[in-house]
Amino acid sequence: MTVEAFAPAKVNLTLHVTGQRPDGYHTLDSLVIFVDAGDRLSFDAAETLSLTVTGPRADGVPGDARNLVWKAADLLGPGRGAAIVLEKHLPAAAGIGGGSSDAAAALRGLARLWEVDLPEAAELLALGADVPACLKPRPLRMQGVGETILPGPEMPAMALVLINPGVEVSTPAVFKALDRKDNPAMPTPPGWASAAVMAHWLGRQRNDLEPPALAQAPVIGAVLAALDDTPGCLLARMSGSGATCFGIYETNEDATAATDALRRARPDWWVQAAVPVSM
Numbered sequence: 706m707t708v709e710a711f712a713p714a715k716v717n718l719t720l721h722v723t724g725q726r727p728d729g730y731h732t733l734d735s736l737v738i739f740v741d742a743g744d745r746l747s748f749d750a751a752e753t754l755s756l757t758v759t760g761p762r763a764d765g766v767p768g769d770a771r772n773l774v775w776k777a778a779d780l781l782g783p784g785r786g787a788a789i790v791l792e793k794h795l796p797a798a799a800g801i802g803g804g805s806s807d808a809a810a811a812l813r814g815l816a817r818l819w820e821v822d823l824p825e826a827a828e829l830l831a832l833g834a835d836v837p838a839c840l841k842p843r844p845l846r847m848q849g850v851g852e853t854i855l856p857g858p859e860m861p862a863m864a865l866v867l868i869n870p871g872v873e874v875s876t877p878a879v880f881k882a883l884d885r886k887d888n889p890a891m892p893t894p895p896g897w898a899s900a901a902v903m904a905h906w907l908g909r910q911r912n913d914l915e916p917p918a919l920a921q922a923p924v925i926g927a928v929l930a931a932l933d934d935t936p937g938c939l940l941a942r943m944s945g946s947g948a949t950c951f952g953i954y955e956t957n958e959d960a961t962a963a964t965d966a967l968r969r970a971r972p973d974w975w976v977q978a979a980v981p982v983s984m
């Protein structure tokens with residue numbers, strides 16, 4: 706029996722950095738959604754663990770114990786076997802949780818293959834701060850350093866465009882370069898009647914990692930400007946620690962038209978239209 710799992714991209718609609726713990730990790734308050742762009746994984750029964758990385762974004766992604774998928778398998782079933790194929794579609798080190806979402810999808814898939822229970826959120830932090838959030842992809846509010854997952858509001862109909870300019874941004878370096886660590890938390894997301902009302906609310910919130918990421922990768926400014934310039938773009942913002950940015954649109958038509966235009970203008974950028982998913 707082949708088990709399959711989808712690893713959707715994570716988008717931080719907001720990302721407020723509210724403090725720093727004595728161990729150096731930062732406390733966050735972030736509204737997170739998942740979208741239908743992502744990686745695909747398959748799992749077959751096998752004596753030993755193996756991982757094959759394929760797909761359009763496989764280049765540079767390790768196919769061994771350095772991969773978060775491998776680490777997830779080791780955490781869930783130490784010493785157990787499975788033949789895993791990871792089809793990469795998401796850019797790596799991009800702020801959209803590629804590795805974390807792959808790890809979470811591996812946990813979901815292998816838990817079915819091996820008929821074992823999923824670990825608790827706190828245990829998953831060892832794999833990455835985004836892994837607890839990625840375990841059950843749906844709109845959520847992430848707090849603590851990533852271990853506290855609260856249900857998010859119901860999202861209005863919307864479409865997104867994701868752009869990655871091909872520059873890898875180091876997450877630790879971006880956190881380190883933050884000017885202030887004790888920024889105000891996010892108000893409770895109220896739920897919204899439309900994408901436009903939501904975008905207006907989001908516009909008054911922040912991604913505190915945007916300024917330090919921009920200093921490290923100035924091209925992020927060009928990406929945000931390019932999104933802002935497309936017809937129907939309600940809000941443009943960076944996700945996670947960058948460099949991927951997203952634009953929010955009312956309709957799929959607007960997002961698809963923006964994607965076509967941006968791909969023509971910047972064939973060197975990864976440009977992807979997407980809609981939110983809950984799994």
Ligand SMILES: C[C@](O)(CO)[C@H](O)COP(=O)(O)OP(=O)(O)OC[C@H]1O[C@@H](n2ccc(N)nc2=O)[C@H](O)[C@@H]1O
Pocket residue numbers: 717720729730731732733735800802805832833834835836849850851876877880945946
């Ligand atoms: C920026 C976010 O993507 C927001 O969703 C995440 O907080 C980062 O999640 P991630 O990439 O899974 O992060 P990890 O691999 O656990 O951590 C990478 C590095 O980022 C910094 N880090 C991460 C999460 C956090 N709450 N505080 C931090 O300071 C630490 O220096 C850590 O060594």
Ligand SMILES: Nc1ncnc2c1ncn2[C@@H]1O[C@H](COP(=O)(O)OP(=O)(O)OP(=O)(O)O)[C@@H](O)[C@H]1O
Pocket residue numbers: 715765766767771772773774796797798799800801802803804805807808835876945946947
């Ligand atoms: N399954 C995987 N997919 C991509 N990269 C992986 C994976 N496993 C390990 N890595 C390594 O982890 C690094 C970070 O990649 P990842 O896609 O997790 O990005 P990220 O920017 O940390 O995501 P985010 O900040 O949103 O959590 C890469 O440089 C890569 O070498």
